[in-house]
Amino acid sequence: xxxxxxxxxxxxxxxxxxxxxxxxxxxxxxxxxxxxxxxxxxxxxxxxxxxxxxxxxxxxxxxxxxxxxxxxxxxxxxxxxxxxxxxxxxxxxxxxxxxxxxxxxxxxxxxxxxxxxxxxxxxxxxxxxxxxxxxxxxxxxxxxxxxxxxxxxxxxxxxxxxxxxxxxxxxxxxxxxxxxxxxxxxxxxxxxxxxxxxxxxxxxxxxxxxxxxxxxxxxxxxxxxxxxxxxxxxxxxxxxxx
Amino acid sequence: xxxxxxxxxxxxxxxxxxxxxxxxxxxxxxxxxxxxxxxxxxxxxxxxxxxxxxxxxxxxxxxxxxxxxxxxxxxxxxxxxxxxxxxxxxxxxxxxxxxxxxxxxxxxxxxxxx
Ligand code: HEM
Ligand code: SF4
Ligand code: SF4
Ligand code: FES
Numbered sequence: 001x002x003x004x005x006x007x008x009x010x011x012x013x014x015x016x017x018x019x020x021x022x023x024x025x026x027x028x029x030x031x032x033x034x035x036x037x038x039x040x041x042x043x044x045x046x047x048x049x050x051x052x053x054x055x056x057x058x059x060x061x062x063x064x065x066x067x068x069x070x071x072x073x074x075x076x077x078x079x080x081x082x083x084x085x086x087x088x089x090x091x092x093x094x095x096x097x098x099x100x101x102x103x104x105x106x107x108x109x110x111x112x113x114x115x116x117x118x119x120x121x122x123x124x125x126x127x128x129x130x131x132x133x134x135x136x137x138x139x140x141x142x143x144x145x146x147x148x149x150x151x152x153x154x155x156x157x158x159x160x161x162x163x164x165x166x167x168x169x170x171x172x173x174x175x176x177x178x179x180x181x182x183x184x185x186x187x188x189x190x191x192x193x194x195x196x197x198x199x200x201x202x203x204x205x206x207x208x209x210x211x212x213x214x215x216x217x218x219x220x221x222x223x224x225x226x227x228x229x230x231x232x233x234x235x236x237x238x239x240x241x242x
Numbered sequence: 243x244x245x246x247x248x249x250x251x252x253x254x255x256x257x258x259x260x261x262x263x264x265x266x267x268x269x270x271x272x273x274x275x276x277x278x279x280x281x282x283x284x285x286x287x288x289x290x291x292x293x294x295x296x297x298x299x300x301x302x303x304x305x306x307x308x309x310x311x312x313x314x315x316x317x318x319x320x321x322x323x324x325x326x327x328x329x330x331x332x333x334x335x336x337x338x339x340x341x342x343x344x345x346x347x348x349x350x351x352x353x354x355x356x
Contacts, residue, residue: 209252
């Protein structure tokens, strides 16, 4: 798709809350335009009442995720020419989260689940007395490293069918976070965290469909993290734990 | 546009493997009882059963059931390997193996029938 040969994008933007409709806008094509640029154009030049979120514009803050032509994506680093169907593009808020207005979702449930899944670091007694010695090639360290770069964008959560089927499911991002802490030698809440994620709405609800892994803009693999939690939970059960 | 997009968001091999596993699981749950029931009816006399079991329709239905079972069994083994062994990125190979073995088993079964 070469954006230079196109004149305008035919944009459908979600307007309203849960109840709402797609409104049409025409936005001039520019080279290397991102999806976020196009939404910003609408707000600055066509209709100032369009609500959407962004902060960093460089893929660090995780606030700009939207559903772009049916697929959850970070919009600040998605070139519109790569995802448009011809010159048509439909932009909606993320799925599985309450819509506050237009493209803005209420992320509270998403982050509450991080807390429920034991997402807070709990230092072992004495952990602050000295530096922990964790060799860079240690297996647990590498497992944590592979999952640590999450920006909390909610793309995986919006893409996961199980979240759609069972709204109480903790979801890929919260479980992925729990997995990084389970592998953190300085953390002292391992058993509690495994108990927190091993419930009905926890890691065992995942069917390894891997939509999360497919769509994560940071190329993380939440499905692999969840499989890791399943093994730990099974091992805890085997040892007669919770 | 949206139906197509919903498909697009899920069009990857692991999702296909999941769908195949679910469909074969549900189909097994539906057809296995029928299979046992019909078997029980037909087995009342052994001779009648043997004649009955050689009807082409019955043979194809049985081959279908074997394919479903093989698909579901290998698909289930794939899930177990994926989740209970340390994660590796050879899942696509696992899907292919699971499909291939299933087809193989069903074919051997059909050849045996003739
Ligand atoms: C032959 C040995 C079998 C094995 C190794 C096996 C394995 C599995 C596994 C691992 C799952 C979980 C899949 C997931 O988490 O997504 C599953 C789901 C399921 N199985 Fe089986 N199974 C077998 C036989 C059967 C039979 C005989 C039936 C039918 C009565 C059946 C019906 C189902 C159904 C309906 C599901 C739910 C599918 C889903 O969650 O996607 N299975 N099976
Ligand atoms: S692998 Fe699990 S968490 Fe990821 S999308 Fe699938 S069901 Fe959801
Ligand atoms: S795991 Fe990936 S997709 Fe999910 S919230 Fe983190 S960065 Fe976003
Ligand atoms: S605006 Fe920060 S990640 Fe897109």
